[in-house]
Amino acid sequence: MGTGQTMLTMAAMVLLSFLILRVNNLFLQTTTTLNTSKFDVLAFSLAQSMIQEIEANAFDQNTVSAVVTTTSGLSTVLGPESGETYATYNDIDDYNNYTTIDTVPKNSGVIFNIKCKVDYVTSASPDVITATPTWNKRITVYVTSPFMIQNALTNQYYTKVKSTTPIIQDTVKISQVYSYWNFK
Numbered sequence: 001m002g003t004g005q006t007m008l009t010m011a012a013m014v015l016l017s018f019l020i021l022r023v024n025n026l027f028l029q030t031t032t033t034l035n036t037s038k039f040d041v042l043a044f045s046l047a048q049s050m051i052q053e054i055e056a057n058a059f060d061q062n063t064v065s066a067v068v069t070t071t072s073g074l075s076t077v078l079g080p081e082s083g084e085t086y087a088t089y090n091d092i093d094d095y096n097n098y099t100t101i102d103t104v105p106k107n108s109g110v111i112f113n114i115k116c117k118v119d120y121v122t123s124a125s126p127d128v129i130t131a132t133p134t135w136n137k138r139i140t141v142y143v144t145s146p147f148m149i150q151n152a153l154t155n156q157y158y159t160k161v162k163s164t165t166p167i168i169q170d171t172v173k174i175s176q177v178y179s180y181w182n183f184k
Contacts, residue, residue, distance in 0.1 A: 021170050035147070042104050043143040043172040046112055051176055054116065058091040059137065059180040066155075067182055074133035074180075092137050092178060093118045115142045126177045128171045140175040 030135035058064040060074045061081060068074060078093040089095065103111055117140045119129040124139060146172040 013055060035126055038169075039110070039145055039148050041147060042110070042172070042173065043112060043148060046114060047106065047141040047143045047172050047174040050114055050116060050141060051174060055176075055178060056138055057089060057094070059178065060093065061091045064090050068180070069182060071133045071135065076133060077086055078120070078137075092139065095139070106146060110145065112143055112145045116140070117142070121177060123179070130163055132153050135180045136177055137179075138175055138177045140173060143172040 019097040052099050061067065061074060062068050062073050075091075075093060078096040080089065080094045084090075084094060086100075087099070089098075098116040101111060102114060103109065111182075119138050119140075120132065120134045121138045122128060122130055122134055126136065129138075138163050141169050149168065
């Protein structure tokens with residue numbers, strides 16, 4: 001084998017090495033994209049499940065067993081009543097500032113942090129929080145996970161980062177407004 005053939009063989013090996021590195025990089029990016037999508041879907045599912053759990057309760061503590069006809073009959077303080085625990089939550093505002101940790105699938109090690117916020121809002125502007133009781137309550141559920149992070153420099157999602165790369169915690173946020181109706 002001559003010098004020319006040796007050079008061609010070495011060039012072919014270098015090209016093959018670059019091709020193999022590029023294919024491995026594409027496989028890694030595909031796996032990262034699939035994992036990110038999976039975590040996002042799981043987070044949205046957990047947030048929607050929490051919304052459905054909350055909406056199964058009464059609008060207000062004062063509407064659990066009675067009918068309220070004026071907003072002055074509604075609770076002024078949002079949150080669980082004295083001595084009330086998660087097992088005894090019976091109205092929407094009991095979930096104000098409620099936090100929990102969930103793993104999905106069970107015992108998988110994928111941890112999701114769930115936080116709920118409940119506020120009174122006006123019907124004309126459901127994005128504006130009001131301190132006075134109204135017939136409308138907005139429930140907002142936030143879901144985060146240590147596995148839901150993105151590179152702060154490129155805004156690309158990935159599951160593992162270098163210690164020097166700035167990261168942003170990604171958060172799934174779902175809001176829904178619930179209203180109390182009294183028909184005569």
